[in-house]
Amino acid sequence: MADENGSAFDAVEQGPEASGRNTEAPHGGASDPAEHPSVTALQGRFDSAALRHEVQAGDQHVVFLDPGSNRTVLAWLRDDPEQRYDLLVDVTAVDYGGGRPLQIVYQLWSVPHKRALRIKCELPLDGLSIDSVVQLWNAANWLEREVYDLFGVEFRDHPDLRRILMPQNYAEGHPLRKDFPLRGRFSRAEQTRRALSQDYHDDYTPEELEVGGAPGLAPPELPISTDEVGDAP
Amino acid sequence: MGMSDGEGTDPLSLAEIEALGQAEGRQGGLLGFGHPTFLTTKVDFVVNWARRNSLWPMPFGTACCAIEMMASAASNFDLARFGMERMSFSPRQADVLICAGRVPYKLAPVLRRIWDQMMQPKWCVSMGACASSGGVFDTYSMVQGIDTIVPVDVYVPGCPPRPEGLIYGLMMIQEKIRQESLTEHYGLREENPSLVGRPRAGDEEVEALAGPFGNSTQQDHLSSAAQTTRPERSEDLLP
Amino acid sequence: MTEKILELPESRTLSEPMLINIGPQHPATHGVLRLICELDGETVLKVTPDIGFLHSSFEKLGEYRTWNQIVPLTDRMDYLAPLMYNCVYVMAVEKLMGLEVTERCKVARVLCMEMERIFSHLLWLGTTAIDVGAFTPFLYAFQERERIYTLHENYTGARITTSATRVGGMMADFPDGWTDSLRDFVKTFPKTLNEIDSLLTTNGIHLGRTLDIGVISGEDAINYGFTGPNLRASGVDYDLRKDNPYYDYETYDFDVPIGGKGDCYDRYLVRMEEMRQSLRILEQALDRLPGGPINVADPRVSLPSKTDCMNDMESMIHHFKLITEGISVPAGDCYFAVEGSKGELGMYVVSDGGEKPVRWRIRPPSFVNLSVIAKLAEGHLVSDLIMINASLDIVLGEIDR
Numbered sequence: 108m109a110d111e112n113g114s115a116f117d118a119v120e121q122g123p124e125a126s127g128r129n130t131e132a133p134h135g136g137a138s139d140p141a142e143h144p145s146v147t148a149l150q151g152r153f154d155s156a157a158l159r160h161e162v163q164a165g166d167q168h169v170v171f172l173d174p175g176s177n178r179t180v181l182a183w184l185r186d187d188p189e190q191r192y193d194l195l196v197d198v199t200a201v202d203y204g205g206g207r208p209l210q211i212v213y214q215l216w217s218v219p220h221k222r223a224l225r226i227k228c229e230l231p232l233d234g235l236s237i238d239s240v241v242q243l244w245n246a247a248n249w250l251e252r253e254v255y256d257l258f259g260v261e262f263r264d265h266p267d268l269r270r271i272l273m274p275q276n277y278a279e280g281h282p283l284r285k286d287f288p289l290r291g292r293f294s295r296a297e298q299t300r301r302a303l304s305q306d307y308h309d310d311y312t313p314e315e316l317e318v319g320g321a322p323g324l325a326p327p328e329l330p331i332s333t334d335e336v337g338d339a340p
Numbered sequence: 341m342g343m344s345d346g347e348g349t350d351p352l353s354l355a356e357i358e359a360l361g362q363a364e365g366r367q368g369g370l371l372g373f374g375h376p377t378f379l380t381t382k383v384d385f386v387v388n389w390a391r392r393n394s395l396w397p398m399p400f401g402t403a404c405c406a407i408e409m410m411a412s413a414a415s416n417f418d419l420a421r422f423g424m425e426r427m428s429f430s431p432r433q434a435d436v437l438i439c440a441g442r443v444p445y446k447l448a449p450v451l452r453r454i455w456d457q458m459m460q461p462k463w464c465v466s467m468g469a470c471a472s473s474g475g476v477f478d479t480y481s482m483v484q485g486i487d488t489i490v491p492v493d494v495y496v497p498g499c500p501p502r503p504e505g506l507i508y509g510l511m512m513i514q515e516k517i518r519q520e521s522l523t524e525h526y527g528l529r530e531e532n533p534s535l536v537g538r539p540r541a542g543d544e545e546v547e548a549l550a551g552p553f554g555n556s557t558q559q560d561h562l563s564s565a566a567q568t569t570r571p572e573r574s575e576d577l578l579p
Numbered sequence: 580m581t582e583k584i585l586e587l588p589e590s591r592t593l594s595e596p597m598l599i600n601i602g603p604q605h606p607a608t609h610g611v612l613r614l615i616c617e618l619d620g621e622t623v624l625k626v627t628p629d630i631g632f633l634h635s636s637f638e639k640l641g642e643y644r645t646w647n648q649i650v651p652l653t654d655r656m657d658y659l660a661p662l663m664y665n666c667v668y669v670m671a672v673e674k675l676m677g678l679e680v681t682e683r684c685k686v687a688r689v690l691c692m693e694m695e696r697i698f699s700h701l702l703w704l705g706t707t708a709i710d711v712g713a714f715t716p717f718l719y720a721f722q723e724r725e726r727i728y729t730l731h732e733n734y735t736g737a738r739i740t741t742s743a744t745r746v747g748g749m750m751a752d753f754p755d756g757w758t759d760s761l762r763d764f765v766k767t768f769p770k771t772l773n774e775i776d777s778l779l780t781t782n783g784i785h786l787g788r789t790l791d792i793g794v795i796s797g798e799d800a801i802n803y804g805f806t807g808p809n810l811r812a813s814g815v816d817y818d819l820r821k822d823n824p825y826y827d828y829e830t831y832d833f834d835v836p837i838g839g840k841g842d843c844y845d846r847y848l849v850r851m852e853e854m855r856q857s858l859r860i861l862e863q864a865l866d867r868l869p870g871g872p873i874n875v876a877d878p879r880v881s882l883p884s885k886t887d888c889m890n891d892m893e894s895m896i897h898h899f900k901l902i903t904e905g906i907s908v909p910a911g912d913c914y915f916a917v918e919g920s921k922g923e924l925g926m927y928v929v930s931d932g933g934e935k936p937v938r939w940r941i942r943p944p945s946f947v948n949l950s951v952i953a954k955l956a957e958g959h960l961v962s963d964l965i966m967i968n969a970s971l972d973i974v975l976g977e978i979d980r
Binding site (some may be wrong): 411476 | 603605606610611631632633634635636639640651652654655658659669702717721722724728738739740819915975976979
């Protein structure tokens with residue numbers, strides 16, 4: 108009966124906790140840094156860089172960092188014996204839309220200490236550039252490339268920052284941004300034509316094209332003149 | 341076959357064949373021109389029987405449908421009993437292109453190239469909803485049906501279609517082959533060399549084939565709570 | 580046992596290297612993957628994977644779907660273990676909502692996830708064996724997979740794209756006799772697994788193709804982001820079911836196989852043993868499957884019963900709102916990971932209080948696993964490259980999303 112669901116009408120009235128009518132990106136509730144040892148240590152050591160701390164989904168600790176110091180703080184998180192976040196689980200980005208800053212999200216896990224931590228850096232939409240952490244974790248190589256491809260964030264000092272999921276000649280922009288329409292910017296006919304006109308040279312890095320003097324990629328220039336017939340080989 | 345004395349070695353065009361047929365009268369004798377006769381239907385019968393019972397599929401499997409295609413080839417459903425056990429991964433030796441799975445725009449030139457590399461006679465099966473029309477993925481990266489890129493003979497709907505569905509589709513190809521005739525352009529597909537590597541159809545047809553329909557027409561609403569900047573250019577707005 | 584054929588000198592090589600493309604259409608790349616290889620004869624100097632040939636923009640699509648409408652999308656990513664993806668997605672949303680599912684649902688999801696682990700490993704086994712040249716294990720593995728397909732079909736109606744979970748529970752309870760069929764499978768599967776074992780594990784050809792191929796140390800593996808059987812084969816004891824348990828995994832009695840050397844053979848052994856351990860978990864879960872409702876009676880997510888809807892105005896409106904608008908998830912973000920068949924499978928969902936997510940991020944284990952192939956294959960032969968690629972157990976649907 109209606110009893111086991113409570114009064115169903117009340118539940119409908121309750122609705123979600125926060126409506127999106129405010130302009131700030133949503134953040135979690137009251138946070139107790141003391142519950143997570145890394146957060147306390149981080150806040151103690153990097154007082155200026157650790158901007159904010161919150162707890163999401165009950166027990167997931169998130170620390171907001173100043174984007175300029177992400178590499179320093181993440182290096183400490185990886186190397187300090189009390190923290191030892193040696194596994195970089197994920198690097199991603201969140202675009203809230205409406206002109207709000209883009210959040211770069213690092214998900215970390217410490218294999219020896221069995222702890223998780225989430226680090227976020229907020230970037231303004233006109234300054235989407237942050238230091239790459241590939242030197243710290245090689246796992247970040249492809250993960251950052253994907254964020255570059257889909258969001259347009261430039262990772263400084265990344266060894267190979269190219270598109271990874273979209274074709275190299277993709278000209279419609281960065282798909283996961285909120286101002287990018289679901290079906291893309293061009294018409295389907297245009298997308299088909301562009302897809303079929305992908306130049307294979309785009310698929311290779313410049314170093315690869317140099318391999319072996321790049322013999323097979325371009326047909327050799329043949330003499331066209333009929334007057335100058337050389338000696339038979 | 342069907343060449344009259346000393347007419348040169350170029351194959352006759354369909355119009356020329358028709359003209360010859362009409363000049364000779366509708367009976368045409370044993371070697372008819374432009375319409376099947378006793379001898380040509382017997383040759384057709386044998387050739388088509390051989391072709392349809394020894395099709396070598398080219399499995400262009402990308403996603404979930406590819407797994408169902410593998411299941412069709414495995415012991416429970418067994419494509420081998422149709423003569424299709426030899427999955428030819430080289431397009432040069434394949435007869436039927438089974439495009440199983442979704443094809444994004446990045447993969448489109450690869451599909452087109454594989455199709456172009458296949459030798460005549462060749463057929464194409466579009467397996468699954470994604471290959472036939474884009475499926476659930478009416479997005480920026482997905483080809484909305486491979487018939488915008490390659491000519492398709494049979495569409496097998498499903499997401500993914502059961503192996504029985506794929507087998508039914510392949511049997512339809514076999515039926516199609518059974519009804520072919522060598523007198524019609526030698527039983528080969530009309531192909532225009534200038535279309536190699538290009539879309540299969542012009543812009544209007546591609547737009548018509550790839551237009552949004554059904555649920556896709558409502559897929560422009562983000563979370564009602566999210567404030568986003570609406571696309572400014574008029575061409576980015578949905579119709 | 581092969582050793583590296585050529586030690587790479589500083590001055591590169593004696594002859595000119597060549598650039599060869601493997602894929603994206605190739606029988607052995609396990610999906611549409613392109614490997615750009617710089618070869619010196621048969622030796623791989625450098626290999627660069629090129630992905631994106633199956634990019635289906637799942638994450639973008641998710642932003643236009645209500646929370647429950649995303650479940651059918653999750654099957655199509657890792658099509659080798661669809662129920663696993665169904666489960667982890669709704670587990671992430673439930674964690675964000677602070678929603679606790681029923682006991683029956685927990686055990687049911689454990690059953691589904693372990694069944695999917697076997698399902699996925701069987702396909703890995705079949706295709707890896709084919710890459711080595713052994714055709715028979717492929718047929719045996721697919722015959723066993725057919726039995727799991729039948730289980731999927733009896734439960735959800737679909738063989739592969741199951742879409743079995745919903746936020747707050749499952750789409751339906753198990754039909755009568757389903758658990759008996761699963762128990763049957765658990766009893767008879769070891770026989771086939773032993774047959775395949777006898778064909779491959781001590782087979783000289785298989786050993787020659789896999790021993791000492793693609794070795795990676797534990798430390799390097801962690802730094803490169805390896806998770807799952809690949810990481811455990813390198814000697815690192817990291818299994819989310821033990822280290823960050825969910826759904827009472829700490830109460831199940833099972834072992835986690837750890838490899839010694841980190842080569843292809845270890846990865847093979849780890850996965851074979853994992854299948855046996857999954858059978859143990861399945862037996863225990865089947866024994867402890869409690870009765871009771873499978874869906875939680877939480878007004879935020881669960882539909883009122885039809886009887887109530889027909890008799891009660893509030894229930895009718897509640898039902899109407901839940902169907903037309905979808906559920907609402909409170910603002911916040913949540914990262915939830917499970918031990919998937921390929922590694923740490925995580926979902927990061929961001930909500931702003933609405934009925935569609937702001938961001939739905941999938942942390943695909945194969946994506947990070949594949950990026951290591953460049954390091955693993957350097958100095959090996961092309962045929963070893965194929966074996967290494969097979970031993971990583973990648974699925975392109977998850978990599979490209």
